[in-house]
Amino acid sequence: MSSNSIKLLTGNSHPELAKRVADRLGVELLDMSVFKYSNQETSVIMRESVRDEDVFILQTTCPGEDLNDHLMELLIIAKACKTASARRITAIMPNFPYARQDKKDKSRAPISAKLVANMIQRSGCDHVITMDLHASQIQGFFDVPVDNLYAEPLTLRYIRENFDYKNAVIVSPDAGGAKRATALADRLDLNFALIHKERSRPNEVSRMTLVGDVKDKIAILVDDMADTCGTLCKAADVLMESGAKEVVAIVTHGILSGDACEKVSNSKLSRLVVTDTVPHEDKKKRCPKIDTIDVAPTIAEACRRTHNGESVSFLFSHVMV
Amino acid sequence: MVRNIVVLGGSSHPELAHMICQQLGIPNGRITLSKFAVGETRVEIQDSVRGKDVFVIQSGCGRVNDHLIELLITISACKTASAKRVTAVLPHFPYSRQSDIPYNKTGAPLAKPSKQGSKDFTFESRPVTPGPHPEQHGPAFTHGGLERELSRLAIERSNDGGVNGIAGTNGRNPNASIPGTPLRRTNTMESLNGLANGSGRASAMGGSANGFGSDYAPTRANTGYKQWVAQAGTLVADLLTCAGADHIITMDLHDPQYQGFFDIPVDNLYGRPLLQRWIRYNIPDYQNAVIVSPDAGGAKRATAIADALGIEFALIHKERRPTRITERQNATMMLVGELRGKVAILVDDMADTSNTITRAAKLLKTKGGATKVYALVTHGVFSGDAIERINASALDKVICTNTVPQDEHRRWCPKLQVLPVHDVFAEAIRRVHHGESISVLFRNE
Secondary structure (H helix, E strand, C coil), X not given: CCCCCEEEEECCCCHHXXXXXXXXXXXXXXXXXXXXXXXXXXXXXXXXXXXXXXXXXXXXXXXXXXXHHHHHHHHHHHHHHXXXXXXXXXXXXXXXXXXXXXXXXXXXXXXXXXXXXXXXXHCCCCEEEEECCCCHHHHHHCCCCEEEECCHHHHHHHHHHHCCHHHEEEEECCHHHHHHHHHHHHHHCCEEEEEXXXXXXXXXXXXXXXXXXXXXXXXXXXEEEECCCHHHHHHHHHHHXXXXXXXXXXXXXXXXXXXXXXXXXXXXXXXXXXXECCCCHHHHHHCCCEEEECCHHHHHHHHHHHHHCCCCHHHXXXXXX | CCCCEEEEECXXXXXXXXXXXXXXXXXXXXXXXXECCCCCEEEEECCCCCCCEEEEECCCCCCHHHHHHHXXXXXXXXXXXXXXXXXXXXXXXXXXXXXXXXXXXXXXXXXXXXXXXXXXXXXXXXXXXXXXXXCCCCHHHCCCHHHHHHHHHHHHHHHHCCCCCCCCCCCCCHHHCCCCCCCCCCCHHHHHHHHHXXXXXXXXXXXXXXXXXXXXXXXXXXXCCCCEECCHHHHHHHHHHHHCCCEEEEECCCCHHHHHHCCCCEEEECCHHHHHHHHHHHCCCHHHCEEEEXXXXXXXXXXXXXXXXXXXXXXXXXXXXXXXXXHCCCCEEEEECCCCCCEEEEEEEEECCCHHHHHHHHHHHHCCCCCEEEEEEEEECCCCCHHHHHHHCCCCEEEEEECCXXXXXXXXXXXXXXXXXXHHHHHHHHHHHHCCCCHHHCCCC
């Protein structure tokens, strides 16, 4: 009789998170190597059986040169598990790659998010767990179940514990994030403001106008992703000009690519709070304003519930301690 | 001039794409390839592809994964932009050698593991590589004996702290071992860290092959589990189909069976005519030369050339059976065939680390008595320290095609000569586009 237990695997994208998830689950990471040959082809060696086991592969998107390597690692690991007769393969992608290339916004633009979804399914994944998808419609790109976890409960707790939140205003830095921000404002029973921006080119921001009142309040900027931080820093300027007492930002995915750290350091933001869906230990050293929320408990609980066939929706509103 | 066709070149080999376009008499398809700040690949196609026959040229070299994903995104973008047909042209097919298990022929891993653990070599041991290991366990691992053997090993391990000298079997969290498993698992993190800091990831690629940290030593599968190596080959085939490729054109696939992984047509072109022509016109008195295959796997390829040229053939055989205790770590190479006083022409499909061909060259000169040794390969990947190895080797000349960019290699290797393949690919593209037979390209001279 086979045991069918949780087997947690990971690539090279975020070993620390994987280790913490494994510790929460009380399992060891599977004994395996993910490496490159000298011709730069990725290879995977597994030294333990996964036959008839419940396999979870944790691989996030780590910004930088190796992003595509990490994606290929995930696909190759999934394929290896599939051919090694795993019972079920779940890809845990805390930060979904290519999530912003999700629509054909101009002629011949690729819908890369759809392609990534297809590739993940083709590699043999039966289930996907992710967090705060840039657009929740990406779930529809998959034919397999996708659990889109929310960082919102974690964010709520952080705001309650760290700020004088009664005197705060939740601000969305763009119209697209208004829904996320209003949901948060409602839960905290706070006021809400919005910054309208006009974007001329990707990774660049032009003009901004504030809608709402932030005078003498703590402005909490909320977004799903901080990439180059151009938006956040400009938004902080606008908010300070509008008389905010303090500006902080809470984002789920702290991608912080390019010179984001320096931008944040020199900006009017007093704090940037990110979750560790993306590794950023080195960036914290460069920018002391960054603070981290640990998502490992949420992910571990999602794994456990998925494995045991329990409902995951509890995690949409509650924080694991 | 070919109509209604768009040829897009990937960033792996823009020169080849440009030469193919010139040969076809069409302008290069306008495409912008870059990366977003986060590292995601960005593809913008400026030319309309609606209703067109699109060819995307991307070779599997350099940063293989980046180029592969760029190719997949481009194919998918063309497909969603209503291209009539999208053909992926992969002069050198990425991951084509990983289709077979075990992957231990020439593909030396980026890193060599430490020598630790060599003390427990058994008679059947091979040099340690992170590739799959032969099972050390003899007949003790028959049914029923397994449990006993496992518990014995577990005791041994806890006594001496790790069979292979891995830093402890498990440094942390002693309560975490899974119930029912007598062994603790080795710490993956440590080997991963070793990989990350030792190899320096992409940056160290051109450098030494000695990348892994010393704490990376592959554990033997002492749970009785034979290591499982991913078959990335089928995966790449799947990914290309799922991105929307309708047709594949490639050259000299390592395994001809690879074609069977696809549900779409695959045209596998041959580099052989080019190599044959080179031999005919560049080796004086080639009739007296001998074609040599550096391993048994390539014998078929080499005999085909030997037959076509009507010259003799020899084979280098890797002796796996250890004859003497001192020899067992390296497989001994044996030359089968006679070439004393003759010119030897090594033929293979691919030179990656060039370990095989340089060692073969040494053998041919020292033991075989060849006057000159040429190496002819289709795909000159030359990764790791291949170029230095060739420069220092007994090879007199290395001839490869430009399925992979060779400018950089040529600069450092005076022995290297490059044959252009753009005309073969251009002709294949033209014929595929017009629906003509391409088997004429397979015909030998």
